[in-house]
Amino acid sequence: MNNERDYTIAAVKRALEILKLFDTTHRELSLSEISEMSGIGKSSVLRILYTLLGENFLFYDADTKKYRLGVEVYRLGSPDNNPVDLRYVAHKYLRRLSDATGMLCYLGARQGDKVIYLERVTPSSLPIWAQIMQQTGGVIDMYSTGIGRLLLSADSDEEVMAYLDRVELRKFNELTIVDKQQILELVRQARREKISGNDGENEPYIYSICAPIYNMNGKIRAAISLGGMKEMIYSDRREEYTEMVRKTAEDISAELGYLPRV
Secondary structure, three states, X not given: OOOXXXXXXHHHXXXXXXXXXXXXXXXXXXXXXXXXXXXXXXXXXXXXXXXXXXXXXXXXXXXOOEEEEOHHHHHHHXXXXXXXXXXXXXXHHHHHHHHHHOOEEEEEEEEOOEEEXXXXXXXXXXXXXXXXXXXXXXXXXXXXXXHHHHHHOOOOHHHHHHHHHHOOOOOOOOXXXXXXXXXXXXXXXXXXXXXXXXXXXXXXXXXXXXXXXXXXXXXXXXXXXXXXXXXXXXXXXHHHHHHHXXXXXXXXXXXXXXXXXX
């Protein structure tokens, strides 16, 4: 006769069973799918999901009405890194921003002394001017881009100057800023305002508004940009566009687990 006592807590066991449903084959699951796969009734599943959502073990996408693993799972598994797919998370937000403004959106991250564009989202009807913009996967200098200056703003002034000393500061056109002190001031401004931009420094006539994306540790992980012709960016809607870009970056950061300090 087995005299061992069973200390299993049924509710905890069911919650863990639900978490185990999420794998590489099932990245997102609906309430019905979770109920069917787990064999647990929908009402019970919903209570468990509500608890897991509240503790950030799951994330609910209101657009798809599906759940996926939340940032707390990743934090426990890897305290120093957040492996949430940045491109996957950012794309839907950039799509909304692009469709709402009729302009191009980019997601960029730092790779050494360069910016690598991870994602490019175009408006539904791609205008002719947009065809000259950098493609996804392109690599560009940090000193001449709004995204790059935001990424540099995570460094100290000394680190920024060290970067400027080791890279070749080339003029891509007459608007490109190559004076080190001017670039440093733009980086300081980006650090202070948490917003930056590009005034035709790479492609003539192409301007942008950029904002940073933070990871769960509060560090800048990447940045986004909204780009268009000068008359589009510098229109009477500039302040509105700036807030839209800022809000989009905040939404992406929040899904990556960033909790701003109050």
